[in-house]
Amino acid sequence: MAADPEIIDRLDRIHAILSVAFAAELNEFRDRIRSDTVNAAILDAADDWVLSSDLQERVARQLSISTRSVRDRFPALVAEGVLQPGGSEARPQYRATGLI
Numbered sequence: 001m002a003a004d005p006e007i008i009d010r011l012d013r014i015h016a017i018l019s020v021a022f023a024a025e026l027n028e029f030r031d032r033i034r035s036d037t038v039n040a041a042i043l044d045a046a047d048d049w050v051l052s053s054d055l056q057e058r059v060a061r062q063l064s065i066s067t068r069s070v071r072d073r074f075p076a077l078v079a080e081g082v083l084q085p086g087g088s089e090a091r092p093q094y095r096a097t098g099l100i
Contacts, residue, residue, distance in 0.1 A: 030100035033082055037063060038073055043082060043096045052092040 019026065034040040041059045050058075052074070056067040063070075074094065077083035082100055087093035 026100065033077075033080060033100055038065070038070065039077060042070065042073055042077060042094075043100075046083060046094050046096045049086060049093045049095045051087070052094060055094055 034043070038059065041062055042055065045055055045058050045062075052071070053067075056070045059065075059070045060067045074083060074085075078085055078094075082097055084095050084097045085092060086095065
C-alpha cells in the first residue's frame with residue numbers, strides 16, 4: 001500500500017517544526033551521545049542495516065577494543081532511540097535511526 005502524499009507532507013512539516021523547536025535540546029543530546037568515541041563509531045558504521053557481528057568487528061577493529069565492549073553499548077543506544085534493532089534473533093541487525 002502506497003503512502004498518502006498528503007500525510008507524508010504533514011509528517012514532514014511536523015518533523016521540521018519539532019526540529020526547530022527542540023534544536024538546542026537535540027544538539028545537546030547529539031553532543032552527549034557522540035562525545036563517546038565508541039558510541040560515535042557505532043552510529044557512523046550503522047548508516048544502513050548491518051549485522052550485529054559485522055558492526056561489532058568493524059568498530060572494535062577501528063578503535064582497537066574488544067567486540068564485547070562494542071556489543072555492550074547496543075542496549076543503551078537502542079534505549080536512547082538512536083540505534084534501531086532489526087533482523088532475527090539468530091541474525092540481529094542494527095542501523096542508526098537518524099535522530100541525531
